[in-house]
Amino acid sequence: MNNSIPKVGFVSLGCPKATVDSEHILTRLRAEGYLISASYQDANLVVVNTCGFIDSAVEESLDAIGEALAENGKVIVTGCLGAKGDVVKQAHPRVLAVTGPHATDEVMEAVHLHLPKPHDPYTDLVPPQGIRLTPKHYAYLKISEGCNHRCTFCIIPSMRGDLVSRPVGDVMLEAENLVNAGVKELLVISQDTSAYGVDVKYRTGFWGGKPLRTRMTELAVALGTLGVWVRLHYVYPYPHVDEVIPLMAEGKILPYLDIPFQHANQRILKLMKRPGNSEGVLARIKQWREICPELTLRSTFIVGFPGETEEEFEELLDFIEEAQLDRVGAFAYSPVEGAVANDLPDHVPPEVQQERLARLMWLQEEISEERLKLKIGKTLTVLVDEVDEEGAIARSFADAPEIDGQVYINDGQHLKVGDLVKVVITDSDTHDLWGDLV
Numbered sequence: 001m002n003n004s005i006p007k008v009g010f011v012s013l014g015c016p017k018a019t020v021d022s023e024h025i026l027t028r029l030r031a032e033g034y035l036i037s038a039s040y041q042d043a044n045l046v047v048v049n050t051c052g053f054i055d056s057a058v059e060e061s062l063d064a065i066g067e068a069l070a071e072n073g074k075v076i077v078t079g080c081l082g083a084k085g086d087v088v089k090q091a092h093p094r095v096l097a098v099t100g101p102h103a104t105d106e107v108m109e110a111v112h113l114h115l116p117k118p119h120d121p122y123t124d125l126v127p128p129q130g131i132r133l134t135p136k137h138y139a140y141l142k143i144s145e146g147c148n149h150r151c152t153f154c155i156i157p158s159m160r161g162d163l164v165s166r167p168v169g170d171v172m173l174e175a176e177n178l179v180n181a182g183v184k185e186l187l188v189i190s191q192d193t194s195a196y197g198v199d200v201k202y203r204t205g206f207w208g209g210k211p212l213r214t215r216m217t218e219l220a221v222a223l224g225t226l227g228v229w230v231r232l233h234y235v236y237p238y239p240h241v242d243e244v245i246p247l248m249a250e251g252k253i254l255p256y257l258d259i260p261f262q263h264a265n266q267r268i269l270k271l272m273k274r275p276g277n278s279e280g281v282l283a284r285i286k287q288w289r290e291i292c293p294e295l296t297l298r299s300t301f302i303v304g305f306p307g308e309t310e311e312e313f314e315e316l317l318d319f320i321e322e323a324q325l326d327r328v329g330a331f332a333y334s335p336v337e338g339a340v341a342n343d344l345p346d347h348v349p350p351e352v353q354q355e356r357l358a359r360l361m362w363l364q365e366e367i368s369e370e371r372l373k374l375k376i377g378k379t380l381t382v383l384v385d386e387v388d389e390e391g392a393i394a395r396s397f398a399d400a401p402e403i404d405g406q407v408y409i410n411d412g413q414h415l416k417v418g419d420l421v422k423v424v425i426t427d428s429d430t431h432d433l434w435g436d437l438v
């Protein structure tokens, strides 16, 4: 190993959005000729990308910074925790620099200051799709930063600021590079995917010499022409979400919608500063399924929000029963430092929160089990994530990586990661499916 080339260690914590930030920083580091070190001892400096969303994430991030300081000593901190005032500097005064999220330029400035750039940049060693932390066959595509909403349980807007959409031409170029590099699935992420372009008044950009509006539907249409799976995440339930359902029915993008409803009771939604009423939402779901019967819906809910009564919680259960969502993530409300909802009266005792969470998950497990049973006998196209001597583990259009279920292919030992194959489903349980190659 050439000892004269500066080496940077990298610790990446947090959500997919933070992962994308890490990928951008790693790409810049490699583009400028730095090496990425796999150990603290071998690195000349360490960058820690932190998460500050909930208290446990803050702790994990502070521990990671502490470890990097102890093992290496030269540490630059970036990410959501960096945006939270003096938290980092107070806990670890020895860190060299602290930036917020989405701050590649500032991180690079700090790196240059403490570990000068090598003279002979190896720019040509960096592939055009950049350096990615996800496996080669799928990639997250971040389309915007920040959020214009002010949900009372969330501090993301105060950390990441208002919505800033990436130029649509840049997003499409990145998507094309990823596809050219072998990516089979693009996962579109942001804080609020359906708001894409609001900040730039849906400005018309350019892609491949043709005009293209900075807007979710138009972006979905364009991504749908790339010939890979396109999955939409974090879609806030605006009315124009209805526009992407026909694209799903036509097979242009995956019939999958990750749409956080958070609750069903009108009063609680209002306290959360979230839109919608359960009847309207149920009617829309019905309509969506009429247009696209295969549609898989994933949503998240918060139980035990301050002031939530037993009746209001039961209304949420009724909604879940009626909506028959495919995938549900649920969380007991936990007070995040700085969130407006903390000041609301009548916090629900933790034991009641946990009991409600268990009831909701129990109901959803029953629904999920029933819905997965309906897939037995069907033939699905799946994307292979892992292969071992017992077979292959894959996902169908209904499964986002890491958060949803999997499809186990009993006779898939000879497959390769990234293969798209057809499988007939033979068995199911609460979250996963089993099948044989067709």
Ligand code: SF4
Residues within 6 Å of the ligand: 147, 148, 149, 150, 151, 154, 155, 156, 157, 191, 192, 236
């Ligand atoms: S829409 Fe999402 S990111 Fe924006 S404030 Fe609400 S929960 Fe936070």
